[in-house]
Amino acid sequence: MKLSEVAVGGTVVVQSVEPGPDGRGRRLEELGFLTGTVVHVERRAPLGDPVVYSLRGVRLAVRRGDVSLVTVTAVPAEHSGPVAVEVADDPEVTGAP
Numbered sequence: 001m002k003l004s005e006v007a008v009g010g011t012v013v014v015q016s017v018e019p020g021p022d023g024r025g026r027r028l029e030e031l032g033f034l035t036g037t038v039v040h041v042e043r044r045a046p047l048g049d050p051v052v053y054s055l056r057g058v059r060l061a062v063r064r065g066d067v068s069l070v071t072v073t074a075v076p077a078e079h080s081g082p083v084a085v086e087v088a089d090d091p092e093v094t095g096a097p
Helices: 021-031
Strands: 011-017 038-044 051-055 058-062 070-074
Antiparallel strands (some): 038 051
């Protein structure tokens, strides 16, 4: 299933990101949509676009057309909801040597 098809309140895991036109898939990966990442769909704008996603400790508003490049699988209901991610020991995030 595509991330653009997930209903508000749903929690999924990224399986893959297609390259897409103009490097959009790569940009999504740079924003954190990486294989294995847990993504929670928080809310949708009144006209349906953009959609707010919670992943890796941040919230991102992304157009549905862009996230249609992201293939996901559902997370069982008992694990759904916003996910806290521990990043304090990640040198890439903290800038530590």
